[in-house]
Amino acid sequence: SVAETLRILFEYDKLAQASEIKKELEVSDKLWWHLLCDTYAKADKWSALEEYIEKNTSKRNPPPIGYLFIIELCVQHRQTDRAKYYISKLHDLHEKLEWFCQLKLWNEAVDAAYAEKAVDALQTIQRTCKDQAVLRKIEQLLEKL
The missing domain is CATH 1.25.40 (Serine Threonine Protein Phosphatase 5, Tetratricopeptide repeat)
Structure with missing residues (x-):
């Protein structure tokens, strides 16, 4: 063929x-x-x-x-x-975040969400992620938004 x-x-x-x-x-x-x-x-x-x-x-x-x-x-x-x-x-931010989170690339997901000022996305990552350093980073970024 x-x-x-x-x-x-x-x-x-x-x-x-x-x-x-x-x-x-x-x-x-x-x-x-x-x-x-x-x-x-x-x-x-x-x-x-x-x-x-x-x-x-x-x-x-x-x-x-x-x-x-x-x-x-x-x-x-x-x-x-x-x-x-x-x-x-x-x-598409949603697709991007879905893939980053699926692969547990938390920092990349956080950076992508923050770049778009997507508070709801940061909060979703916060609920899903268990990495303390990433959670601290999200808290700091949420304070800036």
Whole structure:
């Protein structure tokens, strides 16, 4: 199948050939990105994935599949630091906080909530988190808001 052919080409770093097939067979950008990200994650080619994402995206032009799929792959493959990086690129505060809290990245969650002056989010984190240093930080930040 086309998908399997692309996966094999991705595995062997034959992006130019894969790109020709994409063009010839009119493979959608979304399918391309899903296959590429999934293949690189399964092959443990995180640096290649990061490089591809950096070269082919910008703040105004995110991946056509968004960042959630990439975050899920990072989490699934225990790449928490990479997940943290892509979580920080999410625009939706609720999604961002949900992921940070799920991964127990409390300081990142607090910083994101504070940056948006989201008192309710800080209070929710306060009820969920057990880390005393983070709880003190939340108290100090709430006093400033």
